[in-house]
Amino acid sequence: MSSIANKQVLDFILYEKEEWPNSALMKFKTTESLPEILPGQFVQVKVEDSPQTYLRRPLSVNYIDRENSCLWLLVQKVGPGTRKLAALALNSKVNMILPLGNFFSLPEPKKESGLQNIVLIGGGIGTAPLLLLGKSLHELGYLPHFLLGGRSAADILQVEQFRVYGKVFITTQDGTLGEQGLVTEHSILKEMQPDRIYCCGPKPMMQAVASLAKKRNCWCEVSLENLMACGFGACLCCVEKTDKGHVCTCTEGPVFNINQLLW
Amino acid sequence: MVDLSVQLKALRLKNPVMTASGTFGYGEEYLDFMDLSRIGGIIVKGTTIRSREGNDYPRMAETASGMLNAVGLQNKGVDYFVKNIYPRICDFDTNVLVNVSGSTVEDYVQAAEIIQELDKIPGIELNVSCPNVKAGGMAFGVSAKALCQVVKEVRAVYKKHLMLKLSPNVTDITELAKTAEDQGADSLSLINTLLGMSIDAEKQRPKLSTITGGLSGPCVKPVALRMVWQTYKAVKIPVVGMGGISNTADAIEFMLAGASAIQVGTANFIDPAVSVTIAEGIEDYCQRHGLKSAQELTGALKID
Numbered sequence: 001m002s003s004i005a006n007k008q009v010l011d012f013i014l015y016e017k018e019e020w021p022n023s024a025l026m027k028f029k030t031t032e033s034l035p036e037i038l039p040g041q042f043v044q045v046k047v048e049d050s051p052q053t054y055l056r057r058p059l060s061v062n063y064i065d066r067e068n069s070c071l072w073l074l075v076q077k078v079g080p081g082t083r084k085l086a087a088l089a090l091n092s093k094v095n096m097i098l099p100l101g102n103f104f105s106l107p108e109p110k111k112e113s114g115l116q117n118i119v120l121i122g123g124g125i126g127t128a129p130l131l132l133l134g135k136s137l138h139e140l141g142y143l144p145h146f147l148l149g150g151r152s153a154a155d156i157l158q159v160e161q162f163r164v165y166g167k168v169f170i171t172t173q174d175g176t177l178g179e180q181g182l183v184t185e186h187s188i189l190k191e192m193q194p195d196r197i198y199c200c201g202p203k204p205m206m207q208a209v210a211s212l213a214k215k216r217n218c219w220c221e222v223s224l225e226n227l228m229a230c231g232f233g234a235c236l237c238c239v240e241k242t243d244k245g246h247v248c249t250c251t252e253g254p255v256f257n258i259n260q261l262l263w
Numbered sequence: 264m265v266d267l268s269v270q271l272k273a274l275r276l277k278n279p280v281m282t283a284s285g286t287f288g289y290g291e292e293y294l295d296f297m298d299l300s301r302i303g304g305i306i307v308k309g310t311t312i313r314s315r316e317g318n319d320y321p322r323m324a325e326t327a328s329g330m331l332n333a334v335g336l337q338n339k340g341v342d343y344f345v346k347n348i349y350p351r352i353c354d355f356d357t358n359v360l361v362n363v364s365g366s367t368v369e370d371y372v373q374a375a376e377i378i379q380e381l382d383k384i385p386g387i388e389l390n391v392s393c394p395n396v397k398a399g400g401m402a403f404g405v406s407a408k409a410l411c412q413v414v415k416e417v418r419a420v421y422k423k424h425l426m427l428k429l430s431p432n433v434t435d436i437t438e439l440a441k442t443a444e445d446q447g448a449d450s451l452s453l454i455n456t457l458l459g460m461s462i463d464a465e466k467q468r469p470k471l472s473t474i475t476g477g478l479s480g481p482c483v484k485p486v487a488l489r490m491v492w493q494t495y496k497a498v499k500i501p502v503v504g505m506g507g508i509s510n511t512a513d514a515i516e517f518m519l520a521g522a523s524a525i526q527v528g529t530a531n532f533i534d535p536a537v538s539v540t541i542a543e544g545i546e547d548y549c550q551r552h553g554l555k556s557a558q559e560l561t562g563a564l565k566i567d
Contacts, residue, residue: 007295009535046533052327054480056533097535227323229330230532232295234288236308236334237323246316246337 005035005099007232012071014092021154023076023125024086025062028094034069037061038103039133040223040255043073044231045085046095053081055229056097058250060129060200063161071098074157076125100231101254104133104198104221110141118144119194120166121183121209123201124155129223131161133198138165145169145194149183149205152176184208194218200225210258222261223254265549266556267542269303269524271501272449274386274424276303276358276524279557280514280542283505283528284309284362284388284428285334286479289348290355296535302542303524304358306388306452307348310378311363312370314340318395324461324470329480329507330529331459333473335395336364341374345381353383360426364390368413371403375421386424389417389448392455394432394477404430404455407442414446426503429453429494431483436490437497444498451494452503452526454487479529481507488520495521495562509537511544518545518560 012028019025044056063072077083088094107113118137120130127148137144144166150156153176162168169188170178179186183205193216199209200223213220226249228238233251240249242260247253267278282290284306290299299305317337324331338344344361352359361378365371371389378384391404391413403409418425427443429436431454440451456477461470469475487506495502504522508514509530517525527538534540549557 009296053325054328054330054533055325227321229323229332229529230292230535232292232535234286234292235323235332235532236285236317236337237321237332239317239320239322239337241320246320 004038004102007097007100008035009095009097012094012096014088014090014094017088017090019086020157023074023157025158026073026075026085026088028071028073030069030071032069034064034066034071035099036066037064037071037099039106039136040103040129041099041101042231042254043071043096043098044100045073047081047084050080050084053079053084056231057081057085058100058225058228058231060223061099061132062128063131063135074125074128097231101250102252104129104223104255106136106140107196108140115142115195117192117194118142118196119147119189119198120144121147121149121197121199121201123149123183123205124151126201126205126223126225127157129200130198131158134162134165143167145188147171147183147186147188149201182208184212196220199223207263210261210263213258220258221255222258224249224256225254265546265554266558267546267549269558271426271503271523272424274358274449278303278542279518279522279524279545280538281306281358281503281524281526282531282538283526284390286528286531289352290359291352293531293535297539300356301539302357304360305355306360306362306526307352308338309336309362309364309390309393310338310341310344310374311336311365312341312374314338314343319472321470321472322476324476326459326461326478326480327482329478329482331461331471331476331478332456333395333471333476335473336393341377345377349381349384353381358385359383360386360388360424362388362390362428364393364396366396368416371413372416372420375417379421379423384423386426386449387421388426388428388452389414390428390455392428392430392432394430394456394458394475395473401430401432404439405433407438410439411442411446414443414448418447424449426450426452428455430455431486431490431506432458437493440494440498444500448500450501450503450523451498452505453494454483454490454506457483457486479507481509483507484513488516491517491522492520492564508541509534511541511548514541514545515548515560518557519562519564521562521564523558523561
């Protein structure tokens, strides 16, 4: 089991960007050595020159290339802060605190675990941490199923990158891509019994997935995105009610087994 | 060589920079980012006689240049602090003060008595100004009569440094400041958060579970600065200034207005090592202005 690296404040340079109407994939490099970052962990990004944005923005790590000290973030344009970030010009300097939070529990390598069906379910921008998780699972010998959901085709991002590590299934609410409906309604979930589900997305979607997992007696972890100020356990703002009372999503989470949550 | 140390009555700080309660956890949360021995002191999370779950989520709403919080003094209670947290933090090479809150005068007195037994805790900050709890909290800090009673009774049992954290949610802060001084407080820290509110226009709902919450960050600084100035002129005991301090210039402004020391609060969330940066900045400022001691800054505002 990997342990969590010390938290650092690091400057990055934006070296590549892919932009869509509602989101952007931003690739950053640092001249420092990148600390170990595990799937599910997040960073706190400082937003400069946005008076309405006082706090940092917590964003899931989408992908890591440690050899080249590169880190990818997927940014959804929600408010002034994320819009400002997504609009940054190439070569802009961006300050981040990382790595933050816990991480998804990885299984033993496939030849030892015997697990067959691992399903990664992402809704909207919640697909962000699933790419790094998929890569890690692939390295452990798995061919995960990625089930990506959105309102319409424009919300489904990085399909080609996901295909590198597993099989991709899609649902959209308007039917513009993949099966029409919600992720929990996708035919793949009817055709097979998942051994493990990992999920990240809007809370109602994660609650629906959790309920499905419970009904089918399936192991399931979800990644929460509660509003937070600091990201490292000082402000006590991002709490979630669990079997241990209020705990900070930023330190005890963002990843929780659904059995810990009072959903 | 500038002497950065400041004296709050008998309590000596190696420099004027402290970190504000509720923004710095128990100090441990910041060990990856900074060396705690580089600052004058830390004030740990509000502690109550019994464990508190705090308010429901959501507890935070960002505002222009600041944030509202409604944490509601979530903590595991003073006994848990003594048994589990104190042993981990008692060797920090800085002054560790405990922020104490309660719902009744007896709560404050009991917690103060328990904390008095801890050798490495040189003082407490009495929190009579938390706007986020239903019973007690700010109720003690907005009425001179209630404040008088709580300070008097805690003072009667607590012999170490007694700092009193004042609420800005009053008509005349000097009245409460003088009351606290008369009842034997050793120093005053101000300001706690300003009572505020935030609404989601689309959902037509409050952004906080408690509807109202405490405003902090750079947006409160001018109000805080004014109150520090008024309080400094009204009392003889040392004043510890806070409210939106994010950089060296902010800290210097509070000292010029009369603060003997300052606390960095919400800015710790954005720049976790900013308190060290400010301590270094104060030294640099003193050198540039030919000051031998940081204490010369207190109340040095030129108004002629």
